[in-house]
Structure formats: structure tokens, C-alpha cells
Amino acid sequence: MATYTLTVNGQSRTVEADPDMPLLWILRDKLGLVGTKYGCGIGACGACTVHLDGAAVRSCSLPVGKLRDEPITTIEGLSADGDHPVQLAWLEHDVPQCGYCQAGQIMSAASLLNGIPNPGDDEIRSGMSGNICRCGTYTRIHAAVKSAAEKLS
Amino acid sequence: MSQQTTSRRSFLKVSAATGGGLLLGFSWLTSCESDKARKARPELVMPEEWVAVNAFLKIGENGVVTIMSPNPEIGQNVKTAMPMIVAEELDVDWNNVIVEQAGLDTDNFERQIAGGSQSIRHGWEPLRKTGATARYLLLQAAAQQLEVDPAELRTERGMIYHDGSDRSLGYGEVASLAATLPLPEEVTLKQNADFSIVGVATKNVDATKIVTGRPLYGLDIQREGMKYAAIVHPPAFGLKLKSVDDSAVRGMPGIQGVYTINAAPEGVELQWSDVNAFPNLVAVVGDDTWQVFQAKTKLALEWEEDSAPESSPMQRERLQELLLEGKAEEARRDGDPEAAFARAATVVDRIYSAPFLPHNTMEPMNFFADVRDDRAELVGPIQTPEFLRKSVSALLDMPEDKVSIMMSRMGGGFGRRLYGNFGVEAALISRAAGVPVKLVYTREDDMTQGTYRPEYLVRYRAALDEDGKLIGFHVRGTGAGESPVFANRFPAGTVDNYLAENLTQESNVSTGAWRAPRSNFIAGAEQSFLDEVAEAAGKDPIDFRLELFARAASDPVGENNDYDAERYAGVLELVRDKSGWSTGDDARGVAAYYCHNSYVAQVVEASLVDGEPRVTEVHCAVDCGIVVNPEGAHNQVEGGIIDGVGHALYGAVTFTDGKPDQQNFDNYRLIRHIEAPRAIHTHFVENDIAPTGLGEPSLPPVIGGLANAIYRLTGERVYDQPFAKPRELRG
Ligand code: FES
Ligand code: FES
Numbered sequence: 001m002a003t004y005t006l007t008v009n010g011q012s013r014t015v016e017a018d019p020d021m022p023l024l025w026i027l028r029d030k031l032g033l034v035g036t037k038y039g040c041g042i043g044a045c046g047a048c049t050v051h052l053d054g055a056a057v058r059s060c061s062l063p064v065g066k067l068r069d070e071p072i073t074t075i076e077g078l079s080a081d082g083d084h085p086v087q088l089a090w091l092e093h094d095v096p097q098c099g100y101c102q103a104g105q106i107m108s109a110a111s112l113l114n115g116i117p118n119p120g121d122d123e124i125r126s127g128m129s130g131n132i133c134r135c136g137t138y139t140r141i142h143a144a145v146k147s148a149a150e151k152l153s
Numbered sequence: 154m155s156q157q158t159t160s161r162r163s164f165l166k167v168s169a170a171t172g173g174g175l176l177l178g179f180s181w182l183t184s185c186e187s188d189k190a191r192k193a194r195p196e197l198v199m200p201e202e203w204v205a206v207n208a209f210l211k212i213g214e215n216g217v218v219t220i221m222s223p224n225p226e227i228g229q230n231v232k233t234a235m236p237m238i239v240a241e242e243l244d245v246d247w248n249n250v251i252v253e254q255a256g257l258d259t260d261n262f263e264r265q266i267a268g269g270s271q272s273i274r275h276g277w278e279p280l281r282k283t284g285a286t287a288r289y290l291l292l293q294a295a296a297q298q299l300e301v302d303p304a305e306l307r308t309e310r311g312m313i314y315h316d317g318s319d320r321s322l323g324y325g326e327v328a329s330l331a332a333t334l335p336l337p338e339e340v341t342l343k344q345n346a347d348f349s350i351v352g353v354a355t356k357n358v359d360a361t362k363i364v365t366g367r368p369l370y371g372l373d374i375q376r377e378g379m380k381y382a383a384i385v386h387p388p389a390f391g392l393k394l395k396s397v398d399d400s401a402v403r404g405m406p407g408i409q410g411v412y413t414i415n416a417a418p419e420g421v422e423l424q425w426s427d428v429n430a431f432p433n434l435v436a437v438v439g440d441d442t443w444q445v446f447q448a449k450t451k452l453a454l455e456w457e458e459d460s461a462p463e464s465s466p467m468q469r470e471r472l473q474e475l476l477l478e479g480k481a482e483e484a485r486r487d488g489d490p491e492a493a494f495a496r497a498a499t500v501v502d503r504i505y506s507a508p509f510l511p512h513n514t515m516e517p518m519n520f521f522a523d524v525r526d527d528r529a530e531l532v533g534p535i536q537t538p539e540f541l542r543k544s545v546s547a548l549l550d551m552p553e554d555k556v557s558i559m560m561s562r563m564g565g566g567f568g569r570r571l572y573g574n575f576g577v578e579a580a581l582i583s584r585a586a587g588v589p590v591k592l593v594y595t596r597e598d599d600m601t602q603g604t605y606r607p608e609y610l611v612r613y614r615a616a617l618d619e620d621g622k623l624i625g626f627h628v629r630g631t632g633a634g635e636s637p638v639f640a641n642r643f644p645a646g647t648v649d650n651y652l653a654e655n656l657t658q659e660s661n662v663s664t665g666a667w668r669a670p671r672s673n674f675i676a677g678a679e680q681s682f683l684d685e686v687a688e689a690a691g692k693d694p695i696d697f698r699l700e701l702f703a704r705a706a707s708d709p710v711g712e713n714n715d716y717d718a719e720r721y722a723g724v725l726e727l728v729r730d731k732s733g734w735s736t737g738d739d740a741r742g743v744a745a746y747y748c749h750n751s752y753v754a755q756v757v758e759a760s761l762v763d764g765e766p767r768v769t770e771v772h773c774a775v776d777c778g779i780v781v782n783p784e785g786a787h788n789q790v791e792g793g794i795i796d797g798v799g800h801a802l803y804g805a806v807t808f809t810d811g812k813p814d815q816q817n818f819d820n821y822r823l824i825r826h827i828e829a830p831r832a833i834h835t836h837f838v839e840n841d842i843a844p845t846g847l848g849e850p851s852l853p854p855v856i857g858g859l860a861n862a863i864y865r866l867t868g869e870r871v872y873d874q875p876f877a878k879p880r881e882l883r884g
Pocket of ligand 1: 040
């Protein structure tokens with residue numbers, strides 16, 4: 001066990017944890033930020049995607065002991081009022097079915113648009129393919145990413 | 154719920170304090186705002202007092218309405234669609250509606266199940282009557298208050314108007330009085346033409362919470378004093394627990410204890426929903442999910458053989474042998490099929506197969522349970538809460554009325570959460586550990602637990618005469634635990650000489666319903682077989698089917714044909730016209746299927762990418778009667794198509810000595826964004842028929858459409874799912 005101080009959604013949070021404990025479970029079980037989801041635990045589904053220093057990472061595969069003091073953003077902190085252009089585009093296209101994968105999808109999309117403000121269809125397809133949606137909302141996700149890109153540009 | 158059950162209800166006044174829960178809805182004062190204005194919704198002004206008109210409805214003094222959604226929400230969007238139906242007849246502004254998920258309440262609600270795409274079909278009338286009854290009472294109350302004849306009043310969006318005297322009242326102003334009035338014997342329902350909520354594209358009521366990461370799912374539950382639990386089940390089908398050595402775990406920090414539980418003890422009555430290959434489990438309870446996941450890998454467990462472990466090649470051989478040589482149960486016979494095959498000019502004879510499939514809901518199985526001496530509280534993702542309560546009550550030896558079940562929003566169901574073993578396990582662990590627990594399965598636990606879609610095999614034979622006329626048809630199917638054949642579905646009823654046969658193979662791999670049970674295999678097989686038969690007959694595949702439907706409509710063979718030939722033909726014609734079928738020269742395949750009371754036809758276009766087939770575009774025609782929520786309906790149809798394409802191309806779980814070879818998404822392939830169709834065009838048949846569900850019907854046919862498109866693309870027929878070859882994949 002060790003003590004870690006993390007900056008999560010702009011707030012400083014201190015936790016006691018085993019250095020091997022993945023950020024995902026720190027967020028969910030220790031900090032009560034349950035918007036970040038568990039899907040596979042091996043970096044293969046994207047449900048646990050958060051931003052580390054602005055870039056999308058799989059929090060299930062990121063041991064807390066490996067973190068420096070990079071700022072962490074979760075779905076709860078992506079915007080103050082749920083009005084990030086990606087979130088608004090998700091509402092506009094009524095993307096979610098069960099909704100479970102969508103926090104990860106949104107975090108991936110927001111990071112994709114940070115890197116490529118105006119992605120082409122193929123860039124969206126490959127950029128979003130680390131995130132699985134069992135409900136099959138991909139066509140809506142695709143349209144929502146395009147809408148968000150238009151609004152951002 | 155019938156009219157009679159409505160009238161047994163009593164009226165209650167409840168305080169605002171009990172009106173919490175899942176709040177979505179907006180100010181009473183903005184009832185006439187435009188769609189644009191809705192985006193900048195002010196916070197809902199919560200009423201100070203609620204009047205419970207019945208179990209479905211509470212009306213606040215300021216006119217805000219809470220509608221309970223009785224059925225479990227698994228992503229099929231009933232939490233939006235079912236309250237829409239109540240709101241329609243109540244005649245309120247949807248913007249002033251709050252939707253709350255109801256818990257299990259068998260006194261007040263019926264059929265609180267998510268399964269078989271039946272929620273909307275069964276809910277349609279009772280939900281309408283619920284709304285209409287409340288509206289009737291509000292009108293009576295307003296008439297008393299205004300001292301006029303109720304017939305002189307009209308309602309509009311939560312307001313009651315007396316045009317003669319130019320007076321009006323809000324529902325909230327008369328709700329208290331309405332709640333004291335006697336229930337009507339009968340109520341008048343709206344004409345379909347007057348619908349203003351039903352038929353209007355309406356956003357998912359939980360969407361804002363979903364996109365902002367609010368706690369909604371079973372996995373998100375956190376309670377004061379709650380511990381976390383993980384289970385270990387046998388690593389292979391056919392094995393059971395022999396011994397437990399937990400010495401390496403006992404001293405681990407944050408671990409409270411290790412418990413063995415038995416979910417199927419002698420003498421306890423089990424429910425149909427208690428399918429479970431592994432009732433004897435080891436559970437670890439501790440301070441967080443990660444710790445219990447770690448601890449479970451450190452247990453030294455011994456297993457012993459319970460029944461002979463199976464491997465996939467042996468399972469397939471066994472099925473094949475049964476299919477070809479077994480003694481079948483005859484499910485339907487028309488005419489003289491043997492004679493028809495004897496005189497046929499051409500016989501087409503093909504075998505189709507599909508593997509076991511795990512459900513792989515994105516949210517792994519989990520449940521919260523707080524079991525005390527005299528009561529138990531369970532919260533979590535369950536499609537069949539009533540059956541879970543029966544099982545838990547029997548296993549804890551506690552009366553059913555001491556067991557409460559609350560359904561969380563589910564991160565997918567697809568049939569897996571019809572079988573509530575994880576809820577039962579959570580209850581047993583909570584009792585053993587003496588603390589409230591949240592049980593969480595790892596993805597590996599989830600994928601290797603069983604309750605799979607069965608492996609299936611089917612043989613089709615068709616007899617054609619010299620003119621290419623279909624004179625005989627024979628379907629003979631088998632599978633693990635069940636045959637996939639529906640004897641009375643199309644093409645039964647269209648062929649004079651018809652035979653359907655079932656054979657069942659026992660297996661120790663447990664199986665259960667998986668999105669569109671049986672149809673999820675048999676539709677694809679049947680529709681690709683008919684494509685081949687049409688080709689042998691020298692006919693266009695759509696014309697060939699339409700001829701059969703014409704026969705079934707005008708002069709059906711046999712009695713119990715399980716479809717309406719005209720509606721079936723209707724979707725096929727619609728998709729033909731919308732897709733420009735006759736002019737298309739691409740690699741396109743067609744399919745049509747009827748299941749779960751809805752009709753679907755699709756034209757599927759495919760291409761090859763790195764030697765692998767991909768679906769690029771799908772045209773889809775659907776007849777599900779009245780479309781309650783077009784937004785949700787489109788989403789369901791699109792999702793079913795993508796899900797069907799994905800599983801047909803990539804899905805399979807295989808076994809080596811009873812052990813699943815695929816345990817996580819590194820080698821179990823689910824369709825990803827890059828592999829999904831680029832465009833799906835869905836067209837709904839417009840009619841006034843009572844609505845039917847959409848959670849399943851678009852999935853089965855697309856597998857046939859895909860197989861037929863692959864044939865047009867490559868010149869080769871595909872018979873065995875998955876159609877794409879397995880490969881390693883990591884996201
Ligand atoms: S849970 Fe992290 S990628 Fe699946
Ligand atoms: S919406 Fe259900 S998994 Fe994506």
C-alpha cells in the first residue's frame with residue numbers, strides 16, 4: 001500500500017492503494033467516479049477510457065503506481081454541464097441503447113477530435129475502433145462524431 | 154393490467170420526499186416551447202406534493218407528472234417508449250414528464266419482464282388504459298370544480314379547458330380531487346389519428362445521464378458498509394468443486410473472507426430462470442473490486458469431473474451424426490414429402506451450422522444484495538425480477554414479501570439476464586459474509602459461465618419440378634439442448650409437401666435464450682437456402698419469395714401457419730423498391746423474416762476488405778404496426794443489424810476438454826466500428842396495427858442477407874458461421 005495524490009477532473013484526490021491497482025478501480029471504488037466503466041480489464045474494449053494529460057488511455061491497464069502527476073479527466077469531468085460538443089452530439093443523434101459503452105466512446109471521440117479536429121470517415125472508423133459497442137450503435141456514433149467535428153471547427 | 158385490476162387500486166397522497174429517483178423533465182411553465190427551446194431546458198421545478206393517481210402515475214400540484222416505467226430496461230428503450238404510451242392517453246406535454254424505473258411490484262404491475270420483444274406488444278393496451286383512466290378522473294374533478302358537465306371540457310397537454318366560459322385548469326390543480334373519485338367502468342381511448350406523442354421521435358429519457366456518466370447501472374451501486382465480492386466457478390464444463398485451500402488469501406490486506414456457496418441445494422425448488430452449470434462456487438469478499446479479483450487468482454482450488462468434458466470437434470461430429478442418422482420428432486407434415494422428392498427434377502440439399510455464442514453484454518454480470526435475518530434487498534441488472542425473487546426467497550427460506558428487487562438500467566441483456574444466477578449468488582454471499590455485497594464478474598467469469606446460444610445444425614432439402622416449381626420442402630434441425638426449427642413458420646404453408654423434424658442433443662455446456670432465440674440461427678440458414686433454391690429454379694430471389702407468399706395468401710397449405718403472408722410480402726416489396734433492387738448490380742443479398750411478431754426484410758450489400766467480407770450498406774423494411782417511438786425504433790433496428798452481422802462474421806466460443814477457448818475480447822471478436830455497415834436505411838410500413846417489439850426482429854434475417862451477399866461477391870456459398878476466419882485481435 002502507498003499513498004497517491006491524483007488530479008482528477010481538476011481536483012486533487014488522495015488515495016491509499018496497492019501500486020498495481022489500475023486507475024479504473026481507483027476511480028470507481030475509491031473515488032466513487034463510476035461513470036468510467038469496466039468491460040474487459042485487458043485494454044481490449046475501451047469501456048474504461050479516460051484522458052490522461054488530454055490523451056485517451058485505457059484506465060483498466062494503467063497501474064496507479066505508474067502515474068506521475070498528469071491530470072486525469074473522466075466522463076464526469078469532460079464538461080461542467082454535460083455540454084461538451086461530443087456529449088451534445090451524442091444527445092442530438094440519440095446514440096445510446098443500453099448506454100454502457102458510451103462514456104468510453106465519448107472519451108475516445110473527444111480525444112480523437114483533439115488530435116484531428118476534422119477527421120475523415122476512415123479516421124473516425126479507425127480512431128473509434130478500440131471501443132466495442134455490443135448494442136451496435138456504431139452508425140450513430142459515427143454520425144455524432146462528424147456532427148461534433150463540425151461544431152468544433 | 155386489465156381494467157379490473159385498475160379499479161382495485163387505491164388512491165394515495167404521497168409527499169414530495171418520495172418523489173426522487175430518476176428525474177427527467179422540465180418546467181411546467183414552458184409547456185409550449187419549441188423543439189429548439191427544449192435544448193436550453195430550465196431545471197425542473199419539483200412539486201411540493203405529489204398525488205399518486207395509480208401505481209403508474211403521480212401528478213404534482215404544479216402539473217409535473219411522474220410516470221413509472223414498469224419493465225426492465227436493457228437498452229431496448231422501453232423506459233422511454235412505455236411512458237410515452239401512458240402520456241399519450243393522459244394528454245400531457247412530454248416535456249413535463251419525469252420517468253422513474255419501477256421496482257418489482259407484482260401487486261401493481263404485470264409481466265415485468267424484458268424478453269421476447271414483448272414489452273410494447275403486451276403493454277400497449279394496459280398502458281393506454283392507465284393514461285386514459287387518469288385523464289377521465291382529472292376531467293371529472295375539473296367538472297366538479299368548475300361546476301360544468303364533463304362533456305363540455307377538453308384536455309390539451311396537461312390543461313383542462315372549458316371553452317364555453319373561457320376557463321382552464323392545470324392537471325395539478327385538480328389532481329387531489331381526482332384521486333378521491335371512483336374509477337370508471339370503461340374509458341375511451343384516443344383515435345390513432347389524434348396521437349401527438351406516440352409516433353413522434355423522442356430521445357432516450359436516460360440519455361443525459363448516460364453521456365455525463367451518472368450512476369445508472371448495477372455495477373455502479375455503492376452503499377455505506379458495502380463489500381465487494383468475486384466468484385470462481387469451475388474452469389471447464391463437466392467439472393465441479395472438490396476442495397478449497399484459501400490460505401494464500403486469508404491474510405491478504407482488504408480481504409474479509411472466502412466462502413463456498415451452493416445455489417442448487419437438494420430440496421429447494423428452482424425456477425426455469427435458474428439455468429446454471431456451476432451452482433457450487435467459491436466467493437471472495439473484500440474492500441474493493443480489484444482486491445477481490447486479485448485474491449481469487451490466489452485460491453488453490455481442486456476440481457473433479459462431474460460429467461465428461463466436451464471438445465468442439467467432438468460436439469460437432471456428434472450433432473452431425475444425430476442430424477443425419479438420428480430418430481427425429483416430426484413437428485409438421487403436409488402432403489407427401491417423400492413422393493415429392495422422389496419425383497423431383499432437381500433436389501437442393503444443404504447443411505448449415507452455427508457455434509455456441511456467449512452474450513457478452515458490455516456490463517458483466519453483477520448484483521447488489523443486502524441480506525439480513527428478516528429481509529433481503531437486491532438491486533441490479535435483471536430481466537426477470539419476479540423469478541429472481543422466487544429463487545432468492547426459496548434459497549434464503551424467506552417469504553417473498555421480505556425480498557425486494559430493484560432493477561437497475563442494464564448494460565445490455567440479450568437474454569443473458571433472464572437467468573439470474575448472479576443475483577442468487579450475491580444473496581447467498583451476503584448471507585454467508587453477513588454484510589451487504591456487490592458481486593462483480595470479471596469478463597472472463599462472464600464469458601466462461603455458459604448459458605450460451607446453443608450450437609445448431611440444420612439440414613434443408615427442396616424438391617423442384619421441371620418448371621422450377623417448389624413441390625417439396627424438408628427441414629430437419631438439431632442443437633445443444635434444443636432444435637432450432639420453427640415448424641409452422643415460412644415456408645410452411647406455401648408448399649404442398651412439407652416436413653419439419655426436430656432432434657435434440659444433450660450437452661453439459663449450459664445454454665439459454667440469446668437475442669432472438671433459435672431465429673438468430675434458423676433465419677440465416679433458411680434465407681440463404683431459399684436463395685439457392687431460387688437460383689436453382691432460375692428465379693429472382695425476391696420474385697421467388699413473393700410467389701410463395703401469394704400462394705400462402707390465396708390458398709395456404711395446412712392450418713397453423715405462423716405469419717401473415719401479406720404483411721410478409723409487404724416488407725419484401727418495400728425493401729425491393731427502396732433499395733432499387735432490380736437496378737442494383739452490386740454484391741447484394743436479400744432476406745426476409747418474421748419473428749417476435751414483427752416483419753423485417755433486408756437488402757444487404759457487401760464488399761471484401763483484406764479478403765474478409767464486410768457489410769457496407771443495408772436497406773431494411775419493417776412492419777411492427779404502429780411505431781411508438783421512431784427514434785428508438787430506428788436505433789433498435791440498426792443495432793440488431795450490426796449485432797447480427799458481427800456475430801455471423803466473427804462470433805464463436807469453442808471448447809477444449811470443456812474449457813472455453815475464448816475468455817476475453819483479445820480472442821473473442823465482437824464487431825467494431827471499422828467493420829460496421831456505413832449506412833443503414835430503415836423504412837417502416839405505415840399502418841394502424843397495434844405495435845409489436847423491435848429488440849430482436851432485425852437481427853435474424855440480416856445473417857441470411859449477408860450470406861447471400863457474400864455469394865454474389867465471391868461466387869461461393871457460406872454455410873458455417875462464423876463466416877470470417879478467426880484471428881487474434883486487440884483493441
Ligand atoms: S475495461 Fe479497459 S479496455 Fe476494456
Ligand atoms: S450502447 Fe450498449 S454497449 Fe454500446
